[in-house]
Structures are given as C-alpha cells and as structure tokens.
Amino acid sequence: xxxxxxxxxxxxxxxxxxxxxxxxxxxxxxxxxxxxxxxxxxxxxxxxxxxxxxxxxxxxxxxxxxxxxxxxxxxxxxxxxxxxxxxxxxxxxxxxxxxxxxxxxxxxxxxxx
Amino acid sequence: xxxxxxxxxxxxxxxxxxxxxxxxxxxxxxxxxxxxxxxxxxxxxxxxxxxxxxxxxxxxxxxxxxxxxxxxxxxxxxxxxxxxxxxxxxxxxxxxxxxxxxxxxxxxxxxxxx
Numbered sequence: 001x002x003x004x005x006x007x008x009x010x011x012x013x014x015x016x017x018x019x020x021x022x023x024x025x026x027x028x029x030x031x032x033x034x035x036x037x038x039x040x041x042x043x044x045x046x047x048x049x050x051x052x053x054x055x056x057x058x059x060x061x062x063x064x065x066x067x068x069x070x071x072x073x074x075x076x077x078x079x080x081x082x083x084x085x086x087x088x089x090x091x092x093x094x095x096x097x098x099x100x101x102x103x104x105x106x107x108x109x110x111x112x113x
Numbered sequence: 114x115x116x117x118x119x120x121x122x123x124x125x126x127x128x129x130x131x132x133x134x135x136x137x138x139x140x141x142x143x144x145x146x147x148x149x150x151x152x153x154x155x156x157x158x159x160x161x162x163x164x165x166x167x168x169x170x171x172x173x174x175x176x177x178x179x180x181x182x183x184x185x186x187x188x189x190x191x192x193x194x195x196x197x198x199x200x201x202x203x204x205x206x207x208x209x210x211x212x213x214x215x216x217x218x219x220x221x222x223x224x225x226x227x
Contacts, residue, residue, distance in 0.1 A: 002158070031215075042117070043202070050160075056214060080211040088155055098206050099164070101147050102215060106156035 003027045006091050006105035013081065014113055021076040021108045023091030030095065030105070034066060037088040037107070049074060081112045090109040115140045117174045119203055119218035123192050126193055134221045135190040136203030141181050144214040146176050151220070160201075176184065185219070187197050193225045 004025045009068065013019050021075075034046040048056035049068040062075055065077040092103040116139045126132055136146070145164045149157040161170045161177040163186070169178040176189040188196060200222045204215040 002156070004156075006156070040219070042219050043204075043215075045214050048214060073153065088154070092157075098144060098215075101159055101162040102155035102204075102206075103159065104149070109152075109154060 002103050002105065003082075004093055004103050004105035006089075006108050008108060009107045010111075012111045012113060013078065014033070015081060015083070018077070018079040020078065020110040021089055021091075021110075023071055023074040023076075023105055025091075025093040025103070025105075027093060027103060029093035031049065031093060031098070032068060032071070033094075033102075034076055035075065035090040035092060035104075037090060039087075043090065047076075065075055071094050078110075081110075083112050086111045115205060115207055115216045117203055117205055117216050117218035119201075119221050121221060122219065123222040123224075125224040125226065128193060128195060130184070130193050130225075131203075132193055132223070134190070134201050134203075134223070136186040136188070136218055138186075138205050138216075140186050142208045143181065144208045146177075146179055146186050146203065146205050147215070148175075148186075149202040149204065150201060155199075157202065164198045172192050175209065190223075193223075195225045195227050197225050198223055 030111045031050045035043045046060045047066045067075040088107045090107045094102045120135045147162045148160045163179040174191040179186045200220040202220045204217045
C-alpha cells in the first residue's frame, strides 16, 4: 500500500447508472488529484484540489463531478457515462506544491457498458 | 505547453543486462522530475524523485539523472531481472506557482526475459 487507497478496484456500470469512486490518503498531504489513464495515451489530469478547494478542472465533461469534503478524502461522482470513458482512474496526493513528489493509489478500473 | 517524450516505447532485454530508459521534456522550467513504475492494470509506484537542483538520484539498482538545461533525464537499471518487467513512466512538475500538475510521458514498456 502506498498510503493512498482507492475503492472500488474494479467497476462495471451502465451508461444510465450513477456511481462514485473514492480516494483516501493519510499521508498528511493537502493536495489531491484525479487522473485518467486510457489505453495508449499519457495520463491526463482531470481535477486538482488544494486544501479542499478545487484549483484545476482540466476541461472535464460535467458527467464527472468531483467532491473533496476534507484534505484526506476525494470522490469522483459518475453519471450518464459513455463507453469511451472506460479507463483506469488514478488518485494521487502531494504536499503542495509537490516538492516531495506525488503518491498514487492503485486505481479503479472502470468499464462502461 | 510542457511535453514529455519517452524513448523507446518498448524494450525487450535478456536478464542481467544493464539498460537505459530516456525521457525528454520541452520546457526546462521544472520543479522536479519523478520516475514511476506501473505494472499491468495497477497504479503507479514512485521509484525516484529528482529536484530541479539535483543531477541524479540512486536507489538500489536504479539511477536517475537529470540535465535540466537540455531537457533530459535517464533511468539506468543495472543487472535487470524479470521482476523489473513493467511500464516505466517519467513525469515532470512544472515550476509555475500554485498547485503543481504533473505532465507524463507515454511510458516505456520493459520486458526482461529469463
């Protein structure tokens, strides 16, 4: 375990479903991130939260809705997704501004059917 | 816009060989550079972190170098083992103020054959 825990590890959902991904860190970091990893593409930054405030929304469609209730927890709410949203979703944390590097979770493998 | 390129995209070597993975970036204004390992379907494991003021970092059989002025980093793996088989990702943290956002390369897929 890296200190960043993501649940669930795998998720299959229909296009009309609503589901949530959860990320939790107990490293004392104050910045948390959602990344998307699709096949044969570099990791794409989706959202950044710093001290619970969203500081970056990298032109992500509104069907992805992040929530950060405190510096230790981060959620990604999913609704009416498309098959092309199937990917590995990775959560990361850092002690902003990231001087000490980033710690990633194991990811959630999402399949949209 | 910062871009990170990793060469080669894939590499297959026999066990015991020493090897070098390459990473280049277009904007030398970086905070630090981090090398990660990713096993299939899994998350990222941090291997080495090099600050912009440093030239290299070492951990066991791994050595990473950084030449910020030329926009290059290398990851050297000594005496490779089949357990080293994975995708290796290079990421740079831009030095702009505020939350730092890693920019990743596409990775090098390494296969070490017994």
